[in-house]
Amino acid sequence: MLKRLFDVLASCILLVMLSPFLLIIACITAISTKGSVIYTQERIGLNRKPFIMYKFVSMYADAEKNGPALWVLHDERQTKWGELMRKRRIDELPQLWNILKGDMSFVGATRPERLFYIQQIVQQNANYWKLLQQKPGLISLGIIEFGYASSVEEMLQRMQFDLQYLQKVSWKSDLVIIAKAVYKVLFGKV
Numbered sequence: 001m002l003k004r005l006f007d008v009l010a011s012c013i014l015l016v017m018l019s020p021f022l023l024i025i026a027c028i029t030a031i032s033t034k035g036s037v038i039y040t041q042e043r044i045g046l047n048r049k050p051f052i053m054y055k056f057v058s059m060y061a062d063a064e065k066n067g068p069a070l071w072v073l074h075d076e077r078q079t080k081w082g083e084l085m086r087k088r089r090i091d092e093l094p095q096l097w098n099i100l101k102g103d104m105s106f107v108g109a110t111r112p113e114r115l116f117y118i119q120q121i122v123q124q125n126a127n128y129w130k131l132l133q134q135k136p137g138l139i140s141l142g143i144i145e146f147g148y149a150s151s152v153e154e155m156l157q158r159m160q161f162d163l164q165y166l167q168k169v170s171w172k173s174d175l176v177i178i179a180k181a182v183y184k185v186l187f188g189k190v
Contacts, residue, residue: 003105003174011100018093025056025090032081033057038094043112046135051103053112054094058082089185095138107174108137110162113155120152121159131162134169139181141165141173 015022029037036057043053059077078086085091098104104112110131113121121128142165146158165173 002171004102007099007102007105010106011096015096015100018096022093025085025093028081029056029085032079033060035061041114043136044115044118044132045103045112046132048129048132050115051098051112053103054097056085056091056094058085058091092138099138103135105135105137106139107177108140109134109166109169110136110140110159111143112136117152117155121155124152125156125159127163128159130166131159134166139177141177144177144180144184 026037039055039057039059040052041055042050045051058079059082060079082091095104099106110128113136118128140162142158142161145161146154149155149158165177
């Protein structure tokens with residue numbers, strides 16, 4: 001309950017404080033891309049339930065015309081503005097709404113993923129399902145220690161850190177993960 005209270009209060013405060021910044025980002029995104037400013041995608045959350053995750057649009061409209069694809073550094077599918085946003089993870093800020101709604105937490109056992117990739121992961125390691133016994137997060141130990149994955153093999157490697165998180169869930173570990181995430185974003189280490 002305390003974790004949920006923190007998520008609600010922190011996401012409300014950040015949404016209010018960042019609202020002018022979010023409006024500016026939305027305007028620049030609208031100018032730099034066709035269509036919607038917010039990208040929505042179904043992800044799998046707590047207890048394997050699907051939810052809609054929000055992000056600022058960072059890629060061209062037909063980015064996945066050939067099927068699901070993971071983001072890679074200097075991805076040709078992303079707009080110039082999208083590349084700048086991704087560098088500092090600004091495109092993830094609409095997920096504050098997901099946190100407020102209760103789909104996600106600030107720190108989760110893992111990042112929310114698409115069923116397409118989860119099915120490939122669990123074929124090789126069914127322990128992934130353990131991670132969905134908690135809400136996915138805006139950040140996770142795996143993201144902090146391993147980073148973003150550009151293949152299923154890398155997802156499996158990152159998962160080992162996320163499984164470690166489950167063994168030592170505490171306020172202290174969450175605060176350390178948040179502090180590391182803030183440092184990485186501010187100093188461009190993501």
